[in-house]
Amino acid sequence: MEYRGIHQTALTPADAAEFARMLHDAPGPHLGRAPVPVLVHEPDTTPAGRRRALQEVYDAIVARIGEPTLYGGSAEGPSVRWRDGRRIVLLAGDRQQVGLSVHDTLTLEGEERRAFEWGGAWSGGEPYDPAFLPYVWLLDRSGPGERPTSRQGGRPAADLAQFQYGLQLLLAAWVEQLPVQVGTDWASFCLTSAVDRGRQLLVSYSLEDGLQASIDDRDGENNDDRARTMLARGWQSRDRGWWQTDFPDPGPENAADLAALVVTELCARGTRAPEELRARDVSCKDRGELWLPGLGVRH
Template sequence: MPSTGDHAARAADTAEALLAPSGGVGPDPLPVLTYPAGADRLARREALRPVYEAIVARVGAPTLLGGAVRGPSVRWCSRERILLLSGDHTATRLSGHDARKFARAEWWDFDGADIGRRGRPHGFDTFPYTWQLDRGGPGDAPLHTYNGVAVASGWDHATTGLELMLAAWVEQYPVQAPGDWIGFDLWTARDWGRRMIVSYTPAHRGRELAVRIHDRGAEQTEERQAQMRERGWRTLAERQWWCTDSPESDPDGPRQIAELAITECRARGATCPDELRAHHINAGDHGALWLTGLGLPTHPSRGHHY
């Protein structure tokens, strides 16, 4: 059985070959890592870490970080070529692409994505990526990228979108951005300006996934506190309610955080997902972060990257 070092070295060789001017370009990705059956998101994350680090050590930092519902979506880009590290819950793969054709096909994948029809799956797994982070890495990011917002069709759909985003962060983000937090503020149109902060902070051991809300303006009577706890909030500190008892190791953690966030928005008067807005989308105060697969309106939708 090949060792972790063997997998990492072969992945680095493959990445270097695909990035070379004479490297292969085509739709067939090359597997660089296969996960054991039943591996959870943390096991997949730690299996990928040495492979990813070996690729970066060999070919340099990526142009764009990111991930999809089922696996990473990391790109090394030039004007002519794109090297893509992607995968699912069974394997991770590398593929080389013509940059112009790849960007155009990806735009149409986004534009044609179906996430809202009744009786169909949630659809977020059809997106080429659900989050993408530009930290000014080497190379040339595609100039033609999707600039739309796909909004969930209902509350259950919105909860699923947020759950899948948080789960993707747990599996993908610490490998690509070691030591950094990631998150956003969630506002509702009928309670505008009140910050609900949804975040993932790997350094907060045992409480990595968190959501909190500023409850200033409401007198914290016993009745009010009972009402907030009934919704799912656990801790009150300086008029902020917290729910931080969701370690990344809990497979249900992303769902619990998502359910609480959406429940609170509804309790504050929101009637549909389109009345919500994700603001201050950030990744360690470094770079431009886009949440294309959040399922909620974001501001801005894509910043200055078009």
């Protein structure tokens, strides 16, 4: 979806909140129109800077029209929805601009369904690309409005390189988007592999703890050779049989590092294809239902 409308001057937070109320309560004249900017970022704005700027606008909108029906985001920016059976008020954007718009529910979700079916690509023969999906994560906490009767499922990753790319995009999105929408709540999942049954590889993010990964290695030897092997893969420390890596104040490069570590570890233990993987215990502080259509594996 194109997030940049014809207006290039962003509304103030107070005006954005009032405009959101108008879209929410009287959507008719505005249905399907180009988004109206509520933020315009400078080209050199950092992810942390974008997060701080969006927080002020987001808080003002929520104070006016209430918590969203669905929290979420794409690889490029937020994708937050106040939804019922008639209309969706959408707060969405990318690294340049965030806008407010309102859409007919069936029309928007039909367009998004086609995007998920194609996997973000131009055709079925093109590679799966989660960077172009409408959202890579979505959180339903039974908020105001009406939840969808079904959820979108992204195309599976074609290989582990694509899975790593999708994981990197998801983690980078969480770092920038989750604190704005859910504060200090953590999000996490557990990866398991059909070729290494019973082993858990945990991945998580929270504002307080940063990005983290840990692998159950209690059946591995606790000696110097094993430590050198695990450290060479990118793990940082061992605690009671679990190897861990933490990035307390993560940036986009750390999302890439953690995704690479996860895939390196999976490959070292015999995983060869995404269809062997499953994401289990997908959760955001055990509140609501968290969907990860950009991950490219079953969950």
